[in-house]
Amino acid sequence: MTAHANELAVDVRGLRKRYGDVTAVDGIDLGIRRGEVFGLLGPNGAGKSTTVEILQGNRARDGGEVSVLGSDPARGTRAWRSRVGIVWQDDSAPAELTVRETVRHFARYYPRPRDPDEVIGLVGLDAKADARIKALSGGQRRRLDVALGVIGDPELLLLDEPTTGFDPAARRRFWDLIRKLSGEGTTILLTTHYLEEAEALADRLAVVAEGRVVAEGEPAGLREHYGTGATVGWTEPDGTARSERTDTPTRTVAALMHRFDGEIPGLTVGRPTLEDVYLRLTGQEDAR
Amino acid sequence: MTTTAVRTKAEAPAGRLPGTWGLGLRRGGLEIKQFFRQRDQVVFTFAFPVVFLFLFASIFHDDVRGSGVTASQLYVPAMMASGIMSTSFQSLGISIAVERDEKVLRRLRGTPMPPAAYFLGKIWLVLFTGVLETAILLLVGTTLYDVDLPSDATRWLDFGWIFVLGLTGCALLGIAISSVPKSAKSASSVVVLPFLVLQFISGVYISIDTIPDWMLNIGALFPLKWLCQGLRGVFLPDSARVLEQAGSWEFGRIALVLAAWCVGGLVLCLLTFRWKTRRDG
Numbered sequence: 360m361t362a363h364a365n366e367l368a369v370d371v372r373g374l375r376k377r378y379g380d381v382t383a384v385d386g387i388d389l390g391i392r393r394g395e396v397f398g399l400l401g402p403n404g405a406g407k408s409t410t411v412e413i414l415q416g417n418r419a420r421d422g423g424e425v426s427v428l429g430s431d432p433a434r435g436t437r438a439w440r441s442r443v444g445i446v447w448q449d450d451s452a453p454a455e456l457t458v459r460e461t462v463r464h465f466a467r468y469y470p471r472p473r474d475p476d477e478v479i480g481l482v483g484l485d486a487k488a489d490a491r492i493k494a495l496s497g498g499q500r501r502r503l504d505v506a507l508g509v510i511g512d513p514e515l516l517l518l519d520e521p522t523t524g525f526d527p528a529a530r531r532r533f534w535d536l537i538r539k540l541s542g543e544g545t546t547i548l549l550t551t552h553y554l555e556e557a558e559a560l561a562d563r564l565a566v567v568a569e570g571r572v573v574a575e576g577e578p579a580g581l582r583e584h585y586g587t588g589a590t591v592g593w594t595e596p597d598g599t600a601r602s603e604r605t606d607t608p609t610r611t612v613a614a615l616m617h618r619f620d621g622e623i624p625g626l627t628v629g630r631p632t633l634e635d636v637y638l639r640l641t642g643q644e645d646a647r
Numbered sequence: 648m649t650t651t652a653v654r655t656k657a658e659a660p661a662g663r664l665p666g667t668w669g670l671g672l673r674r675g676g677l678e679i680k681q682f683f684r685q686r687d688q689v690v691f692t693f694a695f696p697v698v699f700l701f702l703f704a705s706i707f708h709d710d711v712r713g714s715g716v717t718a719s720q721l722y723v724p725a726m727m728a729s730g731i732m733s734t735s736f737q738s739l740g741i742s743i744a745v746e747r748d749e750k751v752l753r754r755l756r757g758t759p760m761p762p763a764a765y766f767l768g769k770i771w772l773v774l775f776t777g778v779l780e781t782a783i784l785l786l787v788g789t790t791l792y793d794v795d796l797p798s799d800a801t802r803w804l805d806f807g808w809i810f811v812l813g814l815t816g817c818a819l820l821g822i823a824i825s826s827v828p829k830s831a832k833s834a835s836s837v838v839v840l841p842f843l844v845l846q847f848i849s850g851v852y853i854s855i856d857t858i859p860d861w862m863l864n865i866g867a868l869f870p871l872k873w874l875c876q877g878l879r880g881v882f883l884p885d886s887a888r889v890l891e892q893a894g895s896w897e898f899g900r901i902a903l904v905l906a907a908w909c910v911g912g913l914v915l916c917l918l919t920f921r922w923k924t925r926r927d928g
Contacts, residue, residue, distance in 0.1 A: 440758060441759035452751075453751065455681045455685060456684075460680075464677055467665060468665065468759050469662075469665075469759060470665070
């Protein structure tokens with residue numbers, strides 16, 4: 360079970376999971392290469408968290424093949440767990456302990472931990488190292504969660520909606536942290552419903568809707584591939600704004616030029632953003 | 648692809664996983680530290696049996712007919728047994744249910760910590776608080792209520808094994824019952840009611856010779872009755888044996904029942920322990 364034997368850090372084929380009558384995951388395939396940042400993007404209830412929990416070894420699946428770092432997470436050994444870091448969505452840490460005590464203690468669980476003080480610095484909690492956890496803000500707690508996720512120096516880090524509830528500045532700092540960890544060679548899988556987050560961080564991403572992967576690829580490539588056409592917008596002489604979706608924007612503009620006999624009032628020509636592509640792929644176009 | 652330039656973590660040799668006993672000790676230290684940082688919990692945990700001992704032993708203090716002991720003296724071993732069960736059964740039953748609800752357990756499960764280290768940590772915590780609680784009650788009992796410390800080594804030895812077996816059995820029962828409440832909110836009601844009932848039918852609040860036989864027989868299925876009986880045998884004069892159902896201390900039987908609860912409790916824990924709440928699947 361070395362890197363050479365299995366080039367993919369995560370290999371998922373035909374993953375299925377039902378909760379009673381509800382199908383949460385309906386045949387997902389994923390291949391995450393070693394060293395990349397992979398984004399799992401989708402609306403709430405698309406099956407992202409269920410998928411990640413199955414990869415963590417924390418939830419049983421109903422069907423499909425799953426290999427994480429060469430092992431089936433459902434039969435994860437202690438040695439396997441020491442190679443996978445998990446950042447939870449909503450877990451609490453022992454409130455009465457300090458940040459430093461907690462990070463130091465968790466380091467003891469691992470065969471080759473990182474230096475606790477270095478990790479506290481990495482997540483930017485130096486100033487709070489000796490504060491009790493109950494005194495931390497929400498954002499600081501999430502950073503502690505990340506510290507506990509990386510203290511074992513994992514090969515693979517699984518983050519489930521790590522920035523939900525962050526203010527914009529905290530989110531930027533968090534992105535820098537993810538880039539730093541990725542730069543150190545950690546393979547990272549993160550779920551998010553923030554599009555700009557996936558675009559900013561992920562080398563590749565998969566868009567999930569209703570338990571299936573509806574698109575997969577590099578963020579720019581996705582836009583290219585699924586975002587054909589353009590939207591031409593203008594203002595009519597009576598002041599109403601109009602827009603038209605077209606595969607031939609130049610011809611549309613030429614026709615408008617002819618109609619207005621020169622300058623077109625309020626002219627815009629927009630290429631679809633990744634957000635447009637995402638909303639279309641996840642069937643939420645009406646939200647626009 | 649973007650990944651080729653990056654050093655990937657995979658070639659480093661696997662280090663040795665830390666040992667279970669060592670981690671259990673570290674977890675024990677951590678549990679004790681956490682416990683004592685919650686002031687209100689500390690005060691109430693330790694004060695509860697002491698307050699009850701004070702109330703009962705002060706209200707009922709007459710000589711118990713033909714036994715050579717006072718009611719106050721009877722309450723000292725009874726409250727010690729109750730104290731041992733509250734620091735083990737009650738505190739573990741509630742605190743583990745809360746830790747499960749707050750997903751502390753799920754997080755631990757995601758690390759390479761061996762599950763046994765978690766339980767060892769809890770046992771250390773319970774041993775520490777149980778010894779402290781028992782010492783406090785013994786101090787109150789000997790200074791205020793005329794209870795004499797045993798004078799021969801055999802009785803101290805009996806005290807030792809009764810304490811360890813009783814504490815362990817109750818702790819395992821507490822771990823087992825922690826899986827019953829559905830949430831942290833319901834944990835204390837779920838745990839306290841059976842504990843309260845057991846205290847009535849095991850000879851903690853009500854003297855053993857006053858309780859109807861059928862109730863005592865139900866109580867005898869659980870460890871608390873035997874814990875009480877053993878501690879009476881250690882701290883009361885032999886003349887008080889007349890109060891017992893069997894007319895003797897039955898040390899052999901006590902050892903058997905408590906040891907059976909340790910084994911049975913362990914099996915129960917292994918079969919029913921959950922790291923996640925039902926909601927989490």
